[in-house]
Amino acid sequence: MQISDYHLTYCTNIHPGESWEATFENLKSYVPKIKDGLSIEKRFAIGLRLSDEASRELLENNELQAFKSWLKANNCYVFTLNGFPYGGFHRQVVKDEVHQPDWTTQARKEYTLRLFDILSVLMPEDMDAGISTSPLSYKHWHSTETARNEIIGKSCTQILEVVDYLYSIKLSRKQILHLDIEPEPDGMIENASGVHEFFEKWLIPQGIPMLTAKYGVSPKEAMDIIKDHVRVCYDVCHFAVAYEDHRTVLENFKKEGIKIGKFQLSAALKMDIPEKISQRKLVEKALLPFVESTYLHQVIGRSEGDGLKAYPDLPDALLALAETHDREWRIHFHVPVFLASYGTLQSTQEDILSVLDLNSQNHYSSQLEVETYTWEVLPEDIHLSLDQSIVRELDWAKNHIK
Numbered sequence: 001m002q003i004s005d006y007h008l009t010y011c012t013n014i015h016p017g018e019s020w021e022a023t024f025e026n027l028k029s030y031v032p033k034i035k036d037g038l039s040i041e042k043r044f045a046i047g048l049r050l051s052d053e054a055s056r057e058l059l060e061n062n063e064l065q066a067f068k069s070w071l072k073a074n075n076c077y078v079f080t081l082n083g084f085p086y087g088g089f090h091r092q093v094v095k096d097e098v099h100q101p102d103w104t105t106q107a108r109k110e111y112t113l114r115l116f117d118i119l120s121v122l123m124p125e126d127m128d129a130g131i132s133t134s135p136l137s138y139k140h141w142h143s144t145e146t147a148r149n150e151i152i153g154k155s156c157t158q159i160l161e162v163v164d165y166l167y168s169i170k171l172s173r174k175q176i177l178h179l180d181i182e183p184e185p186d187g188m189i190e191n192a193s194g195v196h197e198f199f200e201k202w203l204i205p206q207g208i209p210m211l212t213a214k215y216g217v218s219p220k221e222a223m224d225i226i227k228d229h230v231r232v233c234y235d236v237c238h239f240a241v242a243y244e245d246h247r248t249v250l251e252n253f254k255k256e257g258i259k260i261g262k263f264q265l266s267a268a269l270k271m272d273i274p275e276k277i278s279q280r281k282l283v284e285k286a287l288l289p290f291v292e293s294t295y296l297h298q299v300i301g302r303s304e305g306d307g308l309k310a311y312p313d314l315p316d317a318l319l320a321l322a323e324t325h326d327r328e329w330r331i332h333f334h335v336p337v338f339l340a341s342y343g344t345l346q347s348t349q350e351d352i353l354s355v356l357d358l359n360s361q362n363h364y365s366s367q368l369e370v371e372t373y374t375w376e377v378l379p380e381d382i383h384l385s386l387d388q389s390i391v392r393e394l395d396w397a398k399n400h401i402k
Helices: 020-038 052-058 063-073 095-099 106-122 145-173 192-215 219-229 236-241 246-256 281-290 314-319 349-362 386-400
Strands: 006-010 044-049 076-082 129-133 177-181 230-235 260-265 267-272 299-302 308-311 328-335 345-347 367-370
Touching: 006 076, 006 386, 020 044, 020 052, 020 063, 020 386, 052 063, 052 106, 063 076, 063 106, 076 106, 076 367, 106 129, 106 145, 106 177, 129 230, 129 260, 145 177, 145 192, 145 219, 177 219, 177 260, 192 219, 192 230, 192 246, 219 230, 230 236, 236 246, 236 260, 236 267, 236 328, 236 349, 246 349, 260 349, 267 281, 267 349, 281 314, 281 328, 299 314, 308 314, 314 328, 349 386, 367 386
Parallel strands: 006 044, 006 367, 044 076, 076 129, 129 177, 177 230, 230 260, 260 367
Antiparallel strands: 267 328, 267 345, 299 308, 299 328
């Protein structure tokens, strides 16, 4: 939905289903209920998640035109796609496999190009549009710096092929499409410094000679092309887990000309760790309901000296609980954005409010997407029906956009 100069949506990765038939059935089932719950009469935005399977099926048998007609008939529009999870994302073990296939593979590149072909047909004429994607690969698959550099280099080559394709679309169709890389703890790009390094060390140096040779543009124009078509998906949960200062991060991105494709409005869990070992059983008791087998829930602890310690998953952190010197934990578990606390646990809801305030002052991006995909694995006492949950989240976000 459009609110002032912003476009607010929710990500449909909340809905189980990998085929286009299942995806479309979910949209037809939930979107009317959500619109009614929000009393929306204007155009309603959909943040579409398409698996590889669904993307292939949508391009067959005139399905894409049929979907476009459905969007028009139901006064809906699509300005962003979630292209991070390639395959199954619900009711199975996902964990680190969410990064497969990674950006070194043809499969990831072809999937992403297919999504851009779909988005080019669906996007509104008066907007730019983007696809969020994996932060290249999963860090723990690559044990040495040499191996990691090789992965980043291969990924960069693939992404620059996508940039070339998007620039050709801009020249031929006057559409601005962008690939929005989503930093995540334990991804190859984890945080703001990883974004800067990727642009400065890899993307810009490799991309400038390619674009100047092919299109006859100047190095400055080539750099602008790259930064137009590769942006950041700023998942607030992920940046909060990394203890990033949002003002500093966003100001530095702007200074370097790195654009925000969209803000994903999401909240993480956080908890203070008592100094006394005897009191830490309460921490374990509070967090055990959030130990589940579907998704990775990376934990980053902070000690009194501001040192950070990363744990690959919540069970790893709990095993270290008795001996840790951490005084705070932040946990990559997307919890409802409308909850500031849950029992003895807190959420990073304040980070969302901070980002919305900073965005109102500087207009880093007009595209906002609520992303809480964990409803099926949340403890039962904070469950609502799915359509009520989405309505409540969008309503909370809408009321805090300035």
